Amino acid sequence: MHAGKSYKLSEFLVWTRRKIYALFIIGLIPVILYQVLDFKWLDIPWPIIGFMGTSAAFIVGFTNTQTYKRTDEGQQMWTTIFSLSRSWGIISRDFFNNPEKSRLLIYRHMAWLTALRYQLREGRIWESANKKHNAEYQQYYCIPEWETSFESELAKYLSGEELKYILGTNNKATQILSLQSQTIKQLYEQDEIVVLQFVEMERSLRDFYTQQARNEQMKNSPYPRQYAIINTFFIWLFCFMLPFGMLKDFDRLNDVVQGAMKGYMVWLVVPFSTIISWIYISLEQVGESTENPFEGSANDVPISQMSRSIEIELREFLGEIDLPAELQPQNDIIL
Numbered sequence: 001m002h003a004g005k006s007y008k009l010s011e012f013l014v015w016t017r018r019k020i021y022a023l024f025i026i027g028l029i030p031v032i033l034y035q036v037l038d039f040k041w042l043d044i045p046w047p048i049i050g051f052m053g054t055s056a057a058f059i060v061g062f063t064n065t066q067t068y069k070r071t072d073e074g075q076q077m078w079t080t081i082f083s084l085s086r087s088w089g090i091i092s093r094d095f096f097n098n099p100e101k102s103r104l105l106i107y108r109h110m111a112w113l114t115a116l117r118y119q120l121r122e123g124r125i126w127e128s129a130n131k132k133h134n135a136e137y138q139q140y141y142c143i144p145e146w147e148t149s150f151e152s153e154l155a156k157y158l159s160g161e162e163l164k165y166i167l168g169t170n171n172k173a174t175q176i177l178s179l180q181s182q183t184i185k186q187l188y189e190q191d192e193i194v195v196l197q198f199v200e201m202e203r204s205l206r207d208f209y210t211q212q213a214r215n216e217q218m219k220n221s222p223y224p225r226q227y228a229i230i231n232t233f234f235i236w237l238f239c240f241m242l243p244f245g246m247l248k249d250f251d252r253l254n255d256v257v258q259g260a261m262k263g264y265m266v267w268l269v270v271p272f273s274t275i276i277s278w279i280y281i282s283l284e285q286v287g288e289s290t291e292n293p294f295e296g297s298a299n300d301v302p303i304s305q306m307s308r309s310i311e312i313e314l315r316e317f318l319g320e321i322d323l324p325a326e327l328q329p330q331n332d333i334i335l
Contacts, residue, residue: 004332
């Protein structure tokens with residue numbers, strides 16, 4: 001997530017520069033055919049280009065709206081997890097007079113957060129984080145889950161026996177919550193909590209399972225591929241056709257200009273078509289980078305930073321003073 005005022009134009013140009021190069025070539029070829037090779041018949045009526053541009057704008061607008069909703073939903077899910085985690089910390093500390101068990105339940109919850117965020121950072125074939133323009137931009141920020149091993153992080157919160165068990169399971173976050181339920185059952189059977197407290201704590205686990213399932217559904221369900229491909233196809237088709245529709249109009253400017261540019265006005269098709277096409281392509285690229293809010297791109301939901309904030313608050317509930325530092329943005333990017 002970008003935590004600064006805004007992206008700089010220079011950053012945006014670097015991020016999109018490969019497509020700018022392609023758009024420049026796409027604009028240059030029709031001009032060479034028209035001006036150098038004298039293919040004066042090359043012309044697409046402007047109303048057709050206008051209709052295609054309107055259609056492309058509608059499609060890219062629809063796509064960006066839907067992809068933003070996915071990121072917004074991811075933010076809402078983790079805001080809910082944040083709130084539920086605070087509640088879990090309070091009830092784990094205050095529902096019974098057993099500091100050892102309180103610490104066990106709270107540390108296991110931090111292990112669950114760790115397992116969940118590591119699972120969400122795993123790659124999927126449809127994600128765009130490893131595309132050249134996104135992978136290159138990763139030099140400006142860090143992805144904690146890619147820099148430290150899952151086992152070493154989980155070892156901070158679980159005993160050796162529990163760590164060995166969890167590492168051998170398939171869905172590690174699910175099994176950590178299962179251990180929580182077993183401990184709560186033991187507390188109830190030992191009369192350390194009453195039935196209403198038992199029910200409340202199990203209800204909290206159910207809420208965590210619900211949020212985990214929502215996160216997993218978001219992670220494992222890409223933005224519909226049929227919409228993604230038609231968006232990309234229409235945008236590039238428009239960018240290819242655009243300079244052909246501008247040739248005649250810029251050529252007519254030779255009748256009203258004087259000086260060095262007279263007879264060469266058609267060459268202005270190259271920069272102007274590149275600029276217009278860049279607007280559409282950039283919107284398409286922004287939408288693509290917003291599709292998957294947990295993939296490790298600069299526009300992700302900051303689940304690492306939120307997990308660290310939750311950990312600090314929960315450990316303060318236990319009275320600990322040797323707390324980890326809050327994660328800070330790097331070049332205004334925080335994950």
